[in-house]
Amino acid sequence: MSIYIDPAVASSLRGFEMPEKLGFGKVMAPVMFRAVCQDGCWSRGELLPYAPLALDPAAKVLHYAQSCFEGMKAYRVQGGGVGLFRPERNAARMVHSAERLCMPPVPESLFMDGVRTVSAYCANLVPANSGESLYLRPFLMGTQPDLSVSTSSTCEFYVIASPSEAYHPGNMRLWVERENARAALGGTGDSKVGGNYAASLLSVARLKERGYDQSLWLNPGNRRTVDELSGMNFFAVLDGELHTPALNGSILEGVTRDSLIELARDLGYRVREREIDIDELLGQVESGRCEEAFACGTAAIISPISVFGDGEREYRPAKAPGPVAERLRAALLDIQEGRAEDRFGWMQAVEAVGE
Amino acid sequence: MSIYIDPAVASSLRGFEMPEKLGFGKVMAPVMFRAVCQDGCWSRGELLPYAPLALDPAAKVLHYAQSCFEGMKAYRVQGGGVGLFRPERNAARMVHSAERLCMPPVPESLFMDGVRTVSAYCANLVPANSGESLYLRPFLMGTQPDLSVSTSSTCEFYVIASPSEAYHPGNMRLWVERENARAALGGTGDSKVGGNYAASLLSVARLKERGYDQSLWLNPGNRRTVDELSGMNFFAVLDGELHTPALNGSILEGVTRDSLIELARDLGYRVREREIDIDELLGQVESGRCEEAFACGTAAIISPISVFGDGEREYRPAKAPGPVAERLRAALLDIQEGRAEDRFGWMQAVEAVGE
Structure with a gap:
């Protein structure tokens, strides 16, 4: 038509x-x-x-x-x-x-x-x-x-x-949200619908008063494993491997998430999609096993995480931004802006209309 | 102003x-x-x-x-x-x-x-x-x-x-919703916000294909106790007493619910607000201990429940409509339409403007 x-x-x-x-x-x-x-x-x-x-x-x-x-x-x-x-x-x-x-x-x-x-x-x-x-x-x-x-x-x-403009929130201070939820198990968490975002506003307003930037949402079923940020997916680098929460019905399947998984594997990283227990992760940040963590999404591509706030405690990954985040960000942006070969067939050219 | x-x-x-x-x-x-x-x-x-x-x-x-x-x-x-x-x-x-x-x-x-x-x-x-x-x-x-x-x-x-018009959905056939949720624990269930209703549409569309009218939502935390219907609260009559789910953060506090509790007590009924386990309730419907159940809300005031569908099974309260529901509905409507004395001070007169 x-x-x-x-x-x-x-x-x-x-x-x-x-x-x-x-x-x-x-x-x-x-x-x-x-x-x-x-x-x-x-x-x-x-x-x-x-x-x-x-x-x-x-x-x-x-x-x-x-x-x-x-x-x-x-x-x-x-x-x-x-x-x-x-x-x-x-x-x-x-x-x-x-x-x-x-x-x-x-x-x-x-x-x-x-x-x-x-x-x-x-x-x-x-x-x-x-x-x-x-x-x-x-x-x-x-x-x-x-x-x-x-x-x-x-x-x-x-x-x-x-x-x-380029969207660079800079190093992000995340708040581990243990009280509020953006979507229910059996709800709309894996769909990009308005209600998920409306439900997230209060958590973000509260954590901003405490000096944080974004909520880290836990799974609404178990209240123990990491789901995502509002509008971004989560990655941690553990012993040089990339770990990201497996899709579970309450996580939005990000296009950037999917692309980074493919790109990282192509660059030789091992990538694991799994349940990530928040307490285990915070312990790994503290011990230094988790050297870097980042969020990804269309707007910012990759945003490094500098702090996880959890109640009265703070956990700081050793590197923010870390080398893995920086390498992946550059590699993806190079494809999107045509500086690197589009070996995955991801780009579609648009012919300009008008002057 | x-x-x-x-x-x-x-x-x-x-x-x-x-x-x-x-x-x-x-x-x-x-x-x-x-x-x-x-x-x-x-x-x-x-x-x-x-x-x-x-x-x-x-x-x-x-x-x-x-x-x-x-x-x-x-x-x-x-x-x-x-x-x-x-x-x-x-x-x-x-x-x-x-x-x-x-x-x-x-x-x-x-x-x-x-x-x-x-x-x-x-x-x-x-x-x-x-x-x-x-x-x-x-x-x-x-x-x-x-x-x-x-x-x-x-x-x-x-x-x-x-x-x-008067909103009379008639005797309602409820579907016990064990998969979907309308709102999360720590979400927006106790607020009257659009996202709760958007999240409920798919459940209702599916159960209508099976011949049911409304979803009976369970608590998103425990998946075991009754919360509410979309837009209506729930009551069961057990041994002549009224039982309704206690407010728990994921139930909308209905004005009709609150008014019926007060009115029923005034009429001499015992009213209990508590956690209602769905399996226990279905057993009580089956045994005849729960003779009637109904939903309440502004639109219909009271709608009797004739069937609870749960997977392959159906449970039918003995009376739909039952005498308690009919008595409460008439008593409340009599106050709202000025046939009975407004002993609770619930009504506010509005002076007409214009011709």
Whole structure:
């Protein structure tokens, strides 16, 4: 199905002025992609000027959080082109998230139309410095105006974008969250849905008062093994090997996590996916067996962990950033920005549209 | 602070035609109350014509489910007036929900302004037959356009309303949900937030295929004791006594639940709030010791449970509806609709505005 391009898109793009200071996810590109699903039938995709959405006050997304999203980036590739990184993984994960919330899955072709069209028309807005990117935000939500708690007959799919700086939170101070949970066992933890993030806000607000940056979430079933951070997966380096929590239904399967596992093995590291007991891990940090630990995600790629706070105690890995984190980060960014050969077939080129 | 009444409200109300068939939560009243909180400061409340909301596509509510709500009713009281039932309880619960999601609590006076103003201007839209009502839906959401996972600097509070039929789901067939969870221990189960409802949709969709109506959620910590239904609390009648799950952090504290406990005690029943083991309960249904069970909530007041489905087995209470449920339902509705004396001081009269 061909994509409708609103005639006003051209002037929206011409009129856009890139601010000096970008930040991350703060400046919105002046276009958006939209498709609507009514009773299971998807409309044609449309590229429109970025504009407020007209939502009925009784729309289900506003009351019952029937919404899911993805986070991905369009990169400025060496030589001038624009590239997407494994977008088919995001498309597949959004199918999983939609099904968890009883929404119609966005067909992969429509998802790809969305991210490719926005990236193509915004090619000039992909920042050029290494680490900068056009952050892409596909999202799907139930918009039927009806106050009954039931699945929405109408869903809307959007792709919006934000030209963004490199996201370097620096060395992170993690708080071992032993009280709150972001998602239940048998809940939505392995889906990228709004409710997981809403549930995480209070923990983060509290730990910031104590001087920490992020919560380290434990498994809601056993309250003993490491799951993830909000929006990032966790890795520890033990005796030179990489250890990361095995997928268990409450961990979001990160695209960066998956890519780092493959990349690390290719670089000769042994990688183990397993249950990581938090108390055992903290003991290994203390004894020096765990020399480095880091979080990974689309935004920052890799963020080293400098401190684990647990109650009154703090545990500091010997190296933050450590050599493994630095090597993996550089290797992945080199592929994403076209400085290294894409031996895994991860990149998809996007042809720019317009001037 | 005085409330701004938009001049277009009068014509919106005059132009509204009440449909023959109302349903529940489907027909929206033609006005809405709004107030905005920017960096902790609340605007004046406004009564506006009901209209689509203009939301930035990057608004936090659409991505991170930063939203909470209340459900309550304006009743047509014997003699013609309009009454609200314990609205201060809903105001207090919304404070709790907002704090759980790091949103500014809606001040009780503003909350009351909202529900009273909408009820007063819509007094003619409160249906007259017993059991019918004007369903009121206060809700609060984070609207800042910013893709970072953090609390919203801007929140909007609305009250919308829906003239609704009596909600009689009839005898309910419950499915004992042993796999999925609506909220985590240490999560948002005791707050009325969107994510709990989004997480419940898949369970309900699956059990409907098996011929059931609602999920009976077990405690996400022990997976063994009864928590609640989605949007309703649970009661069992055992040896003539009322038993309901004690509040434990993952159960929503229902206003109807609280009122029934007080009313039942006043009528001479013994009421026990305790952990209810699901296997023990099913055994008591089978043996006949548990003669009746019911769910309660604002919408239906009381819905008798005719079947508990658990895997391949079904358990049927002897009486559905049972005499205790019928007596309590009538007693509560008599207070709400002004046929019985309001000995508990639960009702608040609303003075109609307009013709």
